[in-house]
Amino acid sequence: MKLKIERGRGNSGKRNRRKRLGIVSRVNWEWLKPKKLEKSLRGHGLAGNPYRLLIGDLGDYSAFASHTKSKTISLSDDIAPHVLPYVHHVIQKYGKNSFMWFGPNPRVNIVEPDLMKEIMSKPNLFQKPPDPLGEIITAIANSFQSFPDSVRRLVNCRFIPTKANKRMKEVISELQVLLRGVVRKREKAMEMGEARKDDLLGILMESNFKEIRENGIGLSIEEVIAECKLFYFGGSGTTSSLLVWTMILLCKYPHWQGRAREEVLQVFGKEDPDLDGLNRLKVVRSLSLTALNSNVTDSTRGSQNSKSYELGRSYKLGGQRKVYNKTCFTNLDIKSNGVFGATNGKVSYLPFGGGPRVCIGQKFSMIEAKMAIATIFRRFSFELSPSYAHAPFPLFTLQPQHGAQLILHKL
Numbered sequence: 001m002k003l004k005i006e007r008g009r010g011n012s013g014k015r016n017r018r019k020r021l022g023i024v025s026r027v028n029w030e031w032l033k034p035k036k037l038e039k040s041l042r043g044h045g046l047a048g049n050p051y052r053l054l055i056g057d058l059g060d061y062s063a064f065a066s067h068t069k070s071k072t073i074s075l076s077d078d079i080a081p082h083v084l085p086y087v088h089h090v091i092q093k094y095g096k097n098s099f100m101w102f103g104p105n106p107r108v109n110i111v112e113p114d115l116m117k118e119i120m121s122k123p124n125l126f127q128k129p130p131d132p133l134g135e136i137i138t139a140i141a142n143s144f145q146s147f148p149d150s151v152r153r154l155v156n157c158r159f160i161p162t163k164a165n166k167r168m169k170e171v172i173s174e175l176q177v178l179l180r181g182v183v184r185k186r187e188k189a190m191e192m193g194e195a196r197k198d199d200l201l202g203i204l205m206e207s208n209f210k211e212i213r214e215n216g217i218g219l220s221i222e223e224v225i226a227e228c229k230l231f232y233f234g235g236s237g238t239t240s241s242l243l244v245w246t247m248i249l250l251c252k253y254p255h256w257q258g259r260a261r262e263e264v265l266q267v268f269g270k271e272d273p274d275l276d277g278l279n280r281l282k283v284v285r286s287l288s289l290t291a292l293n294s295n296v297t298d299s300t301r302g303s304q305n306s307k308s309y310e311l312g313r314s315y316k317l318g319g320q321r322k323v324y325n326k327t328c329f330t331n332l333d334i335k336s337n338g339v340f341g342a343t344n345g346k347v348s349y350l351p352f353g354g355g356p357r358v359c360i361g362q363k364f365s366m367i368e369a370k371m372a373i374a375t376i377f378r379r380f381s382f383e384l385s386p387s388y389a390h391a392p393f394p395l396f397t398l399q400p401q402h403g404a405q406l407i408l409h410k411l
């Protein structure tokens with residue numbers, strides 16, 4: 001009996017200690033650490049709002065986003081205030097060397113192309129998020145959700161069982177089961193010597209199989225699936241979004257639409273487009289590159305360095321701080337005197353990212369886009385429908401929020 005009482009006391013003592021430790025670590029995470037980071041950021045010459053408990057700038061971020069989501073802009077307007085209104089507001093208020101709070105995590109805004117390039121070229125100092133697909137899915141999920149849920153998801157990083165979240169979880173696990181089945185089938189085929197080597201999964205599995213056989217290390221099934229999903233998500237929305245903005249842009253500039261068509265007809269005549277001809281489409285390529293400039297709105301790098309790092313001549317970065325590496329602050333525009341008129345030359349041009357983690361599909365996507373453009377332009381001319389409302393909307397890539405209503409005229 002005595003033993004029982006002592007054990008009981010011991011357990012409740014442990015529970016109390018754990019509770020106290022839990023409270024201490026929450027206070028540290030929710031308040032002390034962000035305040036310490038804030039002091040260090042300000043000490044390095046960066047400016048931003050004071051940290052607000054748990055929520056940081058997320059309330060303002062969401063309010064600005066909801067406000068602009070209900071509006072449309074003119075085709076000649078700068079898209080930055082519409083696409084990333086809060087980031088734009090913070091930069092207007094605090095300047096280029098600024099930061100904002102995503103919950104208790106600060107993010108530094110980087111808008112100068114040279115600094116972006118410097119960050120992207122140093123993947124050991126500025127790491128890509130370990131799960132870029134997770135970031136994309138979270139971004140997509142958040143943009144569909146109402147503010148309190150999305151904020152709680154971001155702040156707590158916990159699963160909140162809302163209807164949308166539950167459906168998202170179901171879809172993700174259905175996709176996982178489906179893909180695992182496909183990979184297992186391929187594994188069996190490989191074992192029987194009947195493997196397909198003419199698609200991404202086949203090539204990936206073959207090289208992985210070889211690596212395991214020769215060196216004893218390789219990707220797990222889950223990692224193979226993650227790679228395939230990354231390619232699928234990274235490659236599908238991006239190129240179609242590029243095509244849509246190229247067409248919208250060329251409705252605004254019918255003169256350039258005419259020049260692109262002339263080039264396509266000159267190169268292919270009545271023949272179907274081929275790879276050799278696509279490589280000769282200079283005007284089409286330049287126009288696509290121009291439309292691309294505002295395709296991907298931002299990308300993120302985390303900096304986990306304990307030592308501080310001097311970025312350009314502007315400021316030092318260091319500590320466990322996220323770097324919000326933005327690439328959107330250029331306009332979807334071309335001037336009549338040249339296709340690169342308003343995009344400040346090639347200096348600010350980073351649509352495929354940069355450094356060793358540059359987009360692996362950039363050449364492929366340009367071929368895809370030129371093939372689609374060549375096919376459409378030979379058969380149709382097009383103009384914007386009066387019902388088109390210009391509202392670029394960030395969903396990893398930029399999407400036309402109300403669709404892209406175009407009127408096609410058969411040639």
Ligand code: HEM
Pocket residue numbers: 128230231234235236238239242292295296299300350351352353354356357358359360361362364365
């Ligand atoms: C217009 C089309 C495209 C654009 C604008 C684009 C843009 C980008 C950007 C900006 C990044 C780097 C993100 C970062 O640094 O955080 C990236 C990475 C990536 N892209 Fe693309 N992309 C396009 C097409 C494609 C296609 C067609 C594929 C696949 C077939 C693809 C596969 C990938 C992959 C796998 C990565 C990750 C590379 C890595 O982390 O090492 N992309 N893309």
